[in-house]
Amino acid sequence: MRTIRLYVRLLGAHLRSLLEYESDFWIMMVGTVIMQVVNVVFLAAIFAKVPHINGWSFWAVVAMFALVAIAEGVGSLFFEGMWNLAWQINQGDLDYMMVRPYPIVLQVSSMQIGVNGISNIVTGGLMLGFAIAHLGIDWTVGRIAGGVIVLLSAIAVKVAINLATNSVSFWMQSPSPLFAFAVHQVGDLARFPLSIYPLALKAALGFALPFAFVSFFPVTFVLDTGDAWVGLLTPVVAAYCLAVAWFIFSRGLRRYESAGN
Amino acid sequence: MxxxxxxxxxxxxxxxxxxxxxxxxxxxxxxxxxxxxxxxxxxxxxxxxxxxxxxxxxxxxxxxxxxxxxxxxxxxxxxxxxxxxxxxxxxxxxxxxxxxxxxxxxxxxxxxxxxxxxxxxxxxxxxxxxxxxxxxxxxxxxxxxxxxxxxxxxxxxxxxxxxxxxxxxxxxxxxxxxxxxxxxxxxxxxxxxxxxxxxxxxxxxxxxxxxxxxxxxxxxxxxxxxxxxxxxxxxxxxxxxAVKDAFARERILNVQTETVVPLEAARAALPGAAIEAGETPLHLGVRFDRFTMTAGHVVSALAPLANLVDFNVDEPSIEDVIRRVYSGELVLQP
Structure with missing residues (x-):
């Protein structure tokens, strides 16, 4: 509990200074909303030509887009600092964090707030709301509870992949997180149904970098179509991803060499 | 522990x-x-x-x-x-x-x-x-x-x-x-x-x-x-x-005299100390070990040679000692 309270405190400290640059704040917020709207317009244009993609309706794909947007939004709003890890390793900026009584990984991830996360969460939430309304889901108590757990796990998968790939910077020594960014781009593929991809990509997105558990499998679970049971594995995948990410981060930390004066 | x-x-x-x-x-x-x-x-x-x-x-x-x-x-x-x-x-x-x-x-x-x-x-x-x-x-x-x-x-x-x-x-x-x-x-x-x-x-x-x-x-x-x-x-x-005592035992007494004192005369008066010429012929520097000689001893040895107008004592700092250790000039035994 104290850990979480302190996390909010560390993040919140940056919020105030961020609001000092009001114009930046609004540009970020509006820019992100426009990007999401463009995504949906693009999707609608595709579905104007074909009624289904591989059996998936427009609104089912909107739900997948929505989950990616929400997961990314949570990542930027609460864990944006991870993207600075490469720079901090390169500059030796972890020194002081390592002598403070608070988990280092949380000190790193709370170093920055990505306010554009708010608009990603809001637009993603709206997209998800509309999609659910149009999909005519048979809501039982079990499905609601399962849906919430799967949604939270999907976000955790995304955050864990971010942490794992950024932690690779401990081995790279480069000042920018090129590897993590490349993987992040791959994650965009998860906006579309996994079933449209060839086997190799399916394996990559389902196992190696399980982005399919950020959007595709959670949606199949809620819709109760296809291999819906796989969606139920999302919490397990999330736990696994977090464990792997934590392992990579702590191994990396042992390699940390600070920086010479 | x-x-x-x-x-x-x-x-x-x-x-x-x-x-x-x-x-x-x-x-x-x-x-x-x-x-x-x-x-x-x-x-x-x-x-x-x-x-x-x-x-x-x-x-x-x-x-x-x-x-x-x-x-x-x-x-x-x-x-x-x-x-x-x-x-x-x-x-x-x-x-x-x-x-x-x-x-x-x-x-x-x-x-x-x-x-x-x-x-x-x-x-x-x-x-x-x-x-x-x-x-x-x-x-x-x-x-x-x-x-x-x-x-x-x-x-x-x-x-x-x-x-x-x-x-x-x-x-x-x-x-x-x-x-x-x-x-x-x-x-x-x-x-x-x-x-x-x-x-x-x-x-x-x-x-x-x-x-x-x-x-x-x-x-x-x-x-x-x-x-x-x-x-x-x-x-x-x-x-x-202890480092200072052991290695900063050297003192330099700078004297200014009323009349010129030849270096040889000063050396003869002060065996065991090193005499150096100062900035003018009226200035002398006397380098001595503070455990074998005192500043008072130096002054009284020089007094018969000329009137002393002024004098001061330079004490080496720990800085000098450590600098000499770095350069390998001094080897310290703990």
Whole structure:
């Protein structure tokens, strides 16, 4: 509990200074909303030509887009600092964090707030709301509870992949997180149904970098179509991803060499 | 058991061995060669509670690396560290409450927050209650004149302001062990004096302090114990005053005489001392060992030769002694 309270405190400290640059704040917020709207317009244009993609309706794909947007939004709003890890390793900026009584990984991830996360969460939430309304889901108590757990796990998968790939910077020594960014781009593929991809990509997105558990499998679970049971594995995948990410981060930390004066 | 203990502490860095220029960089992409550099080499060190230790050495001798090993920032290649019986690498959180670290070259303040806010965040990180926090802040205000610095944003601090704020940040949780790594680097004399005064109050309160510096002015009048490191090895660990006694025994008496005294005449009057010509023929320098001769003896030996107009005595500082150790001129036996 104290850990979480302190996390909010560390993040919140940056919020105030961020609001000092009001114009930046609004540009970020509006820019992100426009990007999401463009995504949906693009999707609608595709579905104007074909009624289904591989059996998936427009609104089912909107739900997948929505989950990616929400997961990314949570990542930027609460864990944006991870993207600075490469720079901090390169500059030796972890020194002081390592002598403070608070988990280092949380000190790193709370170093920055990505306010554009708010608009990603809001637009993603709206997209998800509309999609659910149009999909005519048979809501039982079990499905609601399962849906919430799967949604939270999907976000955790995304955050864990971010942490794992950024932690690779401990081995790279480069000042920018090129590897993590490349993987992040791959994650965009998860906006579309996994079933449209060839086997190799399916394996990559389902196992190696399980982005399919950020959007595709959670949606199949809620819709109760296809291999819906796989969606139920999302919490397990999330736990696994977090464990792997934590392992990579702590191994990396042992390699940390600070920086010479 | 000592409060701070290092046994056979060793750190080897692996550095890419690149030929100079673009060609070397490209070549390294394909043929990866590395060289090992031993920054800290089998260091044994033990510091008792309440002790103040100066850890000195030339640039690149391994001072900062030792501090980073002792605070758990770096993993030792071999050997081990114990702070109050705990390993800073394994019991990181427990040790972090017991140590305070200041790296003079690096700030721990948040660059986009005012100092007061940075310190308040640290208060919450260390779980310091508000009453204790207010009391400590009042003390920092008194000794470091922190008040004027508090509303300033981290990135707008001058070096002197930054160092004072960073000192407060490092000592906020009243750690029993404090490492100060180059704490006066780049400061002007007035701030330096104030900061040094602050170190003394910290020491007098019973805090164990390890002070790393290559400004020897920091250590004179601050600690009894001197540890000298060079090329990763400890080459001396002992009493600062003893070093001064043993190696700073030389004195130079500068005299000004009314009439010219020939050097040969002075040498004849003072066997056992070295006589040097001064800036004018009326000036003489007499170099002598203060254990075999006194200044009074020198003056009375010269008095029959001419009237003495003026004289003064030069005392070598610990700075000169350590400089001679670095250059290999002096070999200290602990």
């Amino acid at each position: 000592a409060l701070v203990e290092a046994r056979q502490l060793t750190k080897v860095f692996r550095r890419p061995d690149k030929d100079p220029g673009m060609r070397g960089a490209v070549k390294h992409l394909f043929v990866r060669r590395f060289v090992d550099k031993t920054a800290v080499d089998h260091v044994d060190l033990s510091i008792d509670a309440g002790e103040a230790v100066a850890y000195v050495g030339p640039n690149g001798a391994g001072k900062s690396t030792t501090v980073k090993l002792l605070s758990g920032i770096l993993q030792p290649t071999s050997g081990e560290v114990r702070i109050d019986g705990l390993s800073p690498q394994k019991d990181r959180i427990a040790v972090s409450h017991r140590i305070g670290v200041l790296f003079g070259q690096r700030t721990q303040l948040w660059w986009d927050l005012p100092v007061s806010e940075s310190l308040a965040v640290l208060r919450d990180v260390y779980g310091i209650d508000h009453g204790t926090y207010r009391r400590r802040m009042a003390r920092f205000e008194e000794v470091l004149e922190l008040g004027e610095v508090l509303p300033v944003l981290g990135r707008k601090l001058s070096l002197g302001q930054r160092m004072r704020a960073d000192l407060a940040a490092a000592l906020l949780h009243a750690p029993p062990v404090v490492y100060l790594d180059e704490p006066t680097i780049g400061l002007d004399l007035a701030v330096k004096d104030r900061v040094r005064q602050f170190f003394r109050t910290v020491r007098d309160e019973g805090t164990t302090v390890m002070l790393t510096s290559h400004d020897l002015g920091d250590i004179e009048g601050f600690c009894r114990r001197l540890v000298i490191i060079d090329e990763g090895r400890i080459i001396f660990d002992g009493d600062l005053e």
